[in-house]
Amino acid sequence: MSGVVITATGVISAAGTGPSNVLDAMAAGVGFVKEGRTWPAATIDPSQAPWPDGKPWVDNRKYANVAALRAVAAARLALQSDEPRGDDDDSVRCGIVMAVGSSASDGLGEVMPRLAAMAETDPRPLAKLLYDEVPDYSYIRGIPSQIGQFVAIASGFRGSNVAVYGEGGAGGLGAMAAAIRLLESSELDRVLVVGVQPPLMPTLSVAYDRDDPLGTEAAPGRGPFDVQRAGTLIGEGAAALMLERVEMARARGIAPAAEIVACEAICATSRARALDAAVSLVMAGDSQRPDCWWAHAAGSVVMDRDECHVVGPRAGAPVTSSKGTIGNAFECAALIDVALAVEALRQRWLPPVGLLRQPDPALGKLDVVMGAPRSLPAHGSALVTAFSHGSDAATAAAALISTGGTS
Amino acid sequence: MNSDVVVTGMGVVTPIGGSVESFWEANLAGKTGLTLEHRMDVAGLPCGWVAGIIPDEVKAEVKDRHGQSNRSWGDTLMHAAVDQALTDAEVGQGLVRPAGLVWTRVWPGPSGSFPEDYVTHMKALAKRYHTVGGDPAALTGYLREQPLPPETTDSSAFPAELSARLGVPLHAMRLEATCSGGLRSIAEAARLLRMGKVDVAVVSASVSRSTPYVLSQYGQLMALSRWRGDPAQASMPFDRRRTGMVINESAGALVLETAEHAECRGVDTVHAVVGGWGLAVGADHLTAPSEAMIERVMRTAVERSGLTPNDVDTINAHGTSTRLNDLTEARAMHRVFGERMSTLDVCAVKSLTGHGSAASGITESVVAALTLCRGVIPPVVTCTEPDPKCNVRTSLTPVDRPVQTVLKNSFGFGGQYASMVFKRPANPRCGVA
Numbered sequence: 001m002s003g004v005v006i007t008a009t010g011v012i013s014a015a016g017t018g019p020s021n022v023l024d025a026m027a028a029g030v031g032f033v034k035e036g037r038t039w040p041a042a043t044i045d046p047s048q049a050p051w052p053d054g055k056p057w058v059d060n061r062k063y064a065n066v067a068a069l070r071a072v073a074a075a076r077l078a079l080q081s082d083e084p085r086g087d088d089d090d091s092v093r094c095g096i097v098m099a100v101g102s103s104a105s106d107g108l109g110e111v112m113p114r115l116a117a118m119a120e121t122d123p124r125p126l127a128k129l130l131y132d133e134v135p136d137y138s139y140i141r142g143i144p145s146q147i148g149q150f151v152a153i154a155s156g157f158r159g160s161n162v163a164v165y166g167e168g169g170a171g172g173l174g175a176m177a178a179a180i181r182l183l184e185s186s187e188l189d190r191v192l193v194v195g196v197q198p199p200l201m202p203t204l205s206v207a208y209d210r211d212d213p214l215g216t217e218a219a220p221g222r223g224p225f226d227v228q229r230a231g232t233l234i235g236e237g238a239a240a241l242m243l244e245r246v247e248m249a250r251a252r253g254i255a256p257a258a259e260i261v262a263c264e265a266i267c268a269t270s271r272a273r274a275l276d277a278a279v280s281l282v283m284a285g286d287s288q289r290p291d292c293w294w295a296h297a298a299g300s301v302v303m304d305r306d307e308c309h310v311v312g313p314r315a316g317a318p319v320t321s322s323k324g325t326i327g328n329a330f331e332c333a334a335l336i337d338v339a340l341a342v343e344a345l346r347q348r349w350l351p352p353v354g355l356l357r358q359p360d361p362a363l364g365k366l367d368v369v370m371g372a373p374r375s376l377p378a379h380g381s382a383l384v385t386a387f388s389h390g391s392d393a394a395t396a397a398a399a400l401i402s403t404g405g406t407s
Numbered sequence: 408m409n410s411d412v413v414v415t416g417m418g419v420v421t422p423i424g425g426s427v428e429s430f431w432e433a434n435l436a437g438k439t440g441l442t443l444e445h446r447m448d449v450a451g452l453p454c455g456w457v458a459g460i461i462p463d464e465v466k467a468e469v470k471d472r473h474g475q476s477n478r479s480w481g482d483t484l485m486h487a488a489v490d491q492a493l494t495d496a497e498v499g500q501g502l503v504r505p506a507g508l509v510w511t512r513v514w515p516g517p518s519g520s521f522p523e524d525y526v527t528h529m530k531a532l533a534k535r536y537h538t539v540g541g542d543p544a545a546l547t548g549y550l551r552e553q554p555l556p557p558e559t560t561d562s563s564a565f566p567a568e569l570s571a572r573l574g575v576p577l578h579a580m581r582l583e584a585t586c587s588g589g590l591r592s593i594a595e596a597a598r599l600l601r602m603g604k605v606d607v608a609v610v611s612a613s614v615s616r617s618t619p620y621v622l623s624q625y626g627q628l629m630a631l632s633r634w635r636g637d638p639a640q641a642s643m644p645f646d647r648r649r650t651g652m653v654i655n656e657s658a659g660a661l662v663l664e665t666a667e668h669a670e671c672r673g674v675d676t677v678h679a680v681v682g683g684w685g686l687a688v689g690a691d692h693l694t695a696p697s698e699a700m701i702e703r704v705m706r707t708a709v710e711r712s713g714l715t716p717n718d719v720d721t722i723n724a725h726g727t728s729t730r731l732n733d734l735t736e737a738r739a740m741h742r743v744f745g746e747r748m749s750t751l752d753v754c755a756v757k758s759l760t761g762h763g764s765a766a767s768g769i770t771e772s773v774v775a776a777l778t779l780c781r782g783v784i785p786p787v788v789t790c791t792e793p794d795p796k797c798n799v800r801t802s803l804t805p806v807d808r809p810v811q812t813v814l815k816n817s818f819g820f821g822g823q824y825a826s827m828v829f830k831r832p833a834n835p836r837c838g839v840a
Contacts, residue, residue, distance in 0.1 A: 103558065
């Protein structure tokens with residue numbers, strides 16, 4: 001046992017705010033991945049992520065990109081439900097771990113082609129033209145820990161601020177593993193883990209598609225585990241998890257939502273080896289199998305296969321996935337899944353997989369949740385698995401969470 | 408058994424040296440790596456464009472040994488620094504447990520790392536604009552036919568390649584903490600070791616972003632040196648004439664292990680012992696440094712090392728050469744060290760190398776380790792007119808004196824503050840493999 005508990009969650013997805021919306025949609029067979037220009041996507045309504053009013057928010061808006069808006073909104077959702085104090089009095093040390101990428105974070109995908117065409121005839125040297133024409137602060141606006149600083153302002157957390165992402169991020173579980181180490185080592189008492197996936201820029205989408213195909217159709221039979229799945233379905237999202245050591249939560253009279261038994265992010269020479277190592281580590285101290293498995297399962301032909309072959313026999317539990325319903329919110333997908341798994345354990349039912357019509361027999365013997373939800377026991381446990389997108393992404397992560405013994 | 412975390416391997420690729428020994432010699436000799444960046448036209452900008460550039464012969468060697476098709480230059484530099492560190496530590500395939508990897512690669516923007524990369528990128532964007540304009544429906548089809556630089560996504564094969572080299576899985580963490588990312592990486596690797604998750608951990612960082620885009624963006628921030636004289640003087644931490652920082656390209660790597668593990672595999676000398684650290688996030692201002700936060704992380708680092716300020720022998724400063732950072736750091740030093748500041752030697756490596764963002768935290772920690780082992784504090788040769796408002800004791804020549812402890816600072820955008828203590832090991836290493 002890590003001794004670390006989840007005391008609050010905040011989720012923003014295409015289904016709206018909060019984890020229950022997603023669970024209900026999955027149960028009802030409602031999907032939010034909508035057809036797009038090339039790739040369908042589950043997008044967030046901008047009104048779900050309003051920028052706060054008043055000082056210092058208005059003054060600092062110029063430093064915020066869309067990821068910052070969503071990170072702050074998700075963090076505030078978690079803070080609203082928990083209301084912890086910051087660490088201004090130094091008696092409680094609180095920090096932030098972000099899960100948000102950096103590539104294309106300057107948000108200039110639409111601006112730069114026009115400037116490039118302008119540069120062909122403009123007499124100004126290129127550096128001067130960019131100095132004059134690129135919107136101010138674009139480069140620093142998207143720095144992951146710059147976004148974390150906004151979360152620090154929202155939360156009052158001053159302990160430290162770091163981002164974990166990309167190859168080592170594993171959809172946010174890399175960030176959660178880092179947060180747990182900060183708590184277990186007693187460096188911090190409370191950590192807000194915040195993940196964000198803003199809309200994918202076209203260039204980034206094409207690059208992702210080259211690494212491993214993105215799904216081109218959001219229809220029944222194109223979801224995770226399906227024999228006709230044809231690629232990862234794109235999603236947007238933001239999620240915040242409040243983690244703290246169990247004694248800290250109890251000291252302030254908070255009933256934890258779940259305990260994190262273990263969480264590890266591992267890189268190896270292949271995704272399958274990494275996943276094997278991560279699952280082995282998190283399940284090593286727990287002799288019993290989990291009550292459910294919340295899989296990464298993004299609908300990728302290769303990645304679903306790798307995941308099921310490695311994890312399926314060891315999990316031995318009903319498996320579900322959110323990505324047929326709200327898409328794959330890459331950098332923060334696993335943080336959303338942890339929040340969903342916590343809520344499912346709390347409500348004691350596991351929703352079915354969206355867009356799944358016929359499970360792929362090549363994935364091995366799986367107990368996939370289809371059609372109707374499954375019931376879960378009181379004080380249940382869930383295995384959550386995740387990895388980063390792409391052929392080079394040989395980092396995988398696993399987390400085991402439990403609602404047993406958290407009261 | 409000894410529970411310390413020790414530095415057993417080091418590697419650097421910097422503007423003043425492509426190996427630890429050449430880097431150290433340049434530090435002591437006051438050899439600059441700053442040069443006018445002739446590859447870019449900076450006319451009309453409020454700043455000059457002096458940069459810390461890795462010498463061509465070093466670049467060529469790095470590219471020859473570590474370059475691969477579709478490997479970004481940032482990753483290539485990373486491989487070069489890590490290769491040096493692993494060789495120095497004599498760490499290979501003999502590990503029996505998973506190792507640690509904490510690394511950071513500064514995003515150079517959407518192109519490669521060099522001016523010509525960005526010009527090529529802009530030409531491609533112009534062609535795209537003329538071909539598909541703003542038509543989003545046509546854009547994807549167009550992009551699918553185009554080559555994309557490896558910097559397009561955050562993906563990197565580096566961790567998997569290191570896992571293959573070491574023959575074990577890695578507790579891998581790619582982090583971003585702006586310019587404090589190097590020190591933060593060392594802290595997170597030491598945490599993995601102290602918690603018993605791993606016996607050995609690699610820490611690495613690289614940066615290379617000498618493009619018109621990055622120049623324009625830092626120019627907008629008014630953060631770059633506006634010095635118009637000798638480029639060698641452009642970065643002058645704690646000098647009254649300082650006008651801003653100089654960006655560099657560089658990479659650094661360390662191998663950390665538990666002292667117990669090092670002893671068990673027969674390592675008889677080490678570079679440094681990792682002491683305590685202090686971390687904090689400031690939120691009072693989005694870009695300006697905070698004296699209170701710098702004081703806080705320095706005090707925390709000292710206290711968690713089981714020391715008092717009186718025990719600190721020298722400070723390896725963040726020292727960026729910006730007006731505000733240096734003054735704020737100096738004021739915080741005075742708050743922590745009081746009257747000792749008149750005798751406390753301070754070095755500022757960026758005076759010679761320029762600022763390598765996260766990589767600086769590692770390359771400057773290499774200097775801290777060598778300071779401990781060899782009993783020499785490098786000079787700050789560009790601080791010829793010390794700013795009385797800073798009132799920091801720097802030297803124009805190397806200072807020979809026994810050093811038991813070094814306090815290392817790194818700060819950055821995002822409200823990032825980090826400070827760490829390094830201690831002289833009982834068995835200091837005199838040379839680097």
